[in-house]
Amino acid sequence: MFDDLELTTNKIYDRYLDKDLHKLFPQLIWEMSLSSNDLNSEELLTELNREDIWALANRGNNLRYQYINGSSVLLDSLNQSFKKFRPQLIDLMFDTNKQVASQAWFMPKDHYLKNCHIDPIIYKDMPGYKMSVHKDNSHIMLQTLFNLSENGSMGTEFFNSNETESFYKGSGGKCKGVCFLNVGESAHIIRDITDVRYILYVAVYMPTWAKQWIGS
Amino acid sequence: MTLEANKIFDEYVPRDIHHVQPILMWELEWKTDLLNDPQLETELAREDIWVMESHHRNLRGYYDRKSSKFLEKLAYEFTKYKQQFTDMVFDTNKRTIGHYWAKPKEYYSGHLFMPPIIYKDMPTFDMVPHIDSSHIMIQSIINLVDNGDMGTEFYYPDSHEPFYKSIGTKGKGGAFLNTHASIHGIRNITKPRYILYVPMFFAYQLETK
Numbered sequence: 001m002f003d004d005l006e007l008t009t010n011k012i013y014d015r016y017l018d019k020d021l022h023k024l025f026p027q028l029i030w031e032m033s034l035s036s037n038d039l040n041s042e043e044l045l046t047e048l049n050r051e052d053i054w055a056l057a058n059r060g061n062n063l064r065y066q067y068i069n070g071s072s073v074l075l076d077s078l079n080q081s082f083k084k085f086r087p088q089l090i091d092l093m094f095d096t097n098k099q100v101a102s103q104a105w106f107m108p109k110d111h112y113l114k115n116c117h118i119d120p121i122i123y124k125d126m127p128g129y130k131m132s133v134h135k136d137n138s139h140i141m142l143q144t145l146f147n148l149s150e151n152g153s154m155g156t157e158f159f160n161s162n163e164t165e166s167f168y169k170g171s172g173g174k175c176k177g178v179c180f181l182n183v184g185e186s187a188h189i190i191r192d193i194t195d196v197r198y199i200l201y202v203a204v205y206m207p208t209w210a211k212q213w214i215g216s
Numbered sequence: 217m218t219l220e221a222n223k224i225f226d227e228y229v230p231r232d233i234h235h236v237q238p239i240l241m242w243e244l245e246w247k248t249d250l251l252n253d254p255q256l257e258t259e260l261a262r263e264d265i266w267v268m269e270s271h272h273r274n275l276r277g278y279y280d281r282k283s284s285k286f287l288e289k290l291a292y293e294f295t296k297y298k299q300q301f302t303d304m305v306f307d308t309n310k311r312t313i314g315h316y317w318a319k320p321k322e323y324y325s326g327h328l329f330m331p332p333i334i335y336k337d338m339p340t341f342d343m344v345p346h347i348d349s350s351h352i353m354i355q356s357i358i359n360l361v362d363n364g365d366m367g368t369e370f371y372y373p374d375s376h377e378p379f380y381k382s383i384g385t386k387g388k389g390g391a392f393l394n395t396h397a398s399i400h401g402i403r404n405i406t407k408p409r410y411i412l413y414v415p416m417f418f419a420y421q422l423e424t425k
Contacts, residue, residue: 019231019374022345022399106349133234135396137318138350162231162374183350184396187236206351 001074002081005036009092009179013168017160017185025100025184029158029168030092032177034146034200036081038074039175047072048148048198054124060190063129067122079120082202086118089204093142093181104183105141105206115207116141122148125197131190133159136182140203143186145170146177148198159187217248219297221391225380226309229372229397237397238312241370241380242304244389246358250293251387255286260360260410266336275341275405279334291332294358294414298330301416305354305393316395317353317418328353329417334360337402337409345371345401348394352415355398356391359384360410371399 266277
């Protein structure tokens with residue numbers, strides 16, 4: 001299952017904001033899409049619609065549920081198959097804008113290729129679920145989100161810190177997604193969830209500590 | 217020997233309407249006999265204990281560990297404050313720290329690494345405004361000599377003028393949480409500046425790999 005899973009990326013933002021006078025970190029955002037025959041199968045929707053595979057995630061306003069690993073062979077397979085993209089995502093981080101990567105994570109790329117990990121999570125967001133404008137925590141280097149169902153206009157929205165209106169909203173199309181670097185202006189929000197929304201959420205996490213990071 | 221910390225900023229960048237760019241800073245005063253010991257200036261003045269950094273135009277040198285017993289002791293003594301820094305970080309503003317380091321304080325304890333580095337910055341050394349690596353949780357700097365008005369300067373993202381300059385007095389310094397808003401730079405170094413520079417890193421295990 002998901003042997004044919006493929007990931008394509010398309011960079012849509014690589015810019016410094018006008019207000020960022022010091023050129024600290026650019027916004028780096030990609031549109032993404034996944035393809036696989038299994039993503040278009042009836043079985044996927046059947047599995048997502050099961051009631052016995054979800055646990056309350058205790059995030060946002062208690063309307064987010066997390067898939068319980070081990071409770072669906074198909075969904076486990078999706079999570080496992082996605083892990084093969086770990087090197088591709090790290091390449092994306094480090095090769096798109098080398099200055100950004102080296103400033104934010106100062107070890108050579110090989111170190112991160114060896115030690116970063118990803119942990120695919122499938123979420124079910126219920127109508128009314130929301131998260132206020134926030135940036136992700138420092139454990140996360142890169143964040144990706146994919147729609148596992150047709151999520152309409154319920155995509156994640158991105159904000160500049162000094163503007164009230166979002167400048168970009170991720171696609172809600174099935175198998176479409178968004179990816180962003182967790183530095184600088186990466187504030188985002190989830191709101192206006194009007195139907196059940198299924199997403200695949202995959203972060204690239206900072207690696208474990210290594211003593212060689214301090215040469216002296 | 218004591219380290220006094222006085223919080224001076226606990227706010228958001230002006231115009232940060234979503235409150236995603238916090239500033240959390242302290243002024244520090246390290247009271248220790250080591251700073252009044254005549255050996256300090258003698259050792260700092262040695263030429264054979266510095267490794268100059270080519271990526272800083274050979275204008276910044278770090279103390280080569282174990283080349284001076286006195287400086288080794290000085291640097292080691294500061295690491296005794298690791299728990300104090302941990303408490304400062306996690307207990308000052310739980311909302312702010314939770315945005316960056318989301319797990320409970322206990323999760324991080326035992327995995328924090330605080331390597332002390334002594335720097336000698338030569339005249340004309342500078343660093344443009346920048347944010348530190350995401351690996352760093354909190355950064356602290358103590359002046360080892362009287363560094364006059366050569367303190368580190370802190371900026372808002374949309375201003376070329378610093379909103380704060382850290383103190384240059386011997387034994388004093390500052391600390392800041394490494395956030396999206398901890399923009400700082402160094403300039404106007406007119407004479408050798410000696411500082412103790414101590415970042416605190418987090419080391420965590422790969423729990424889900």
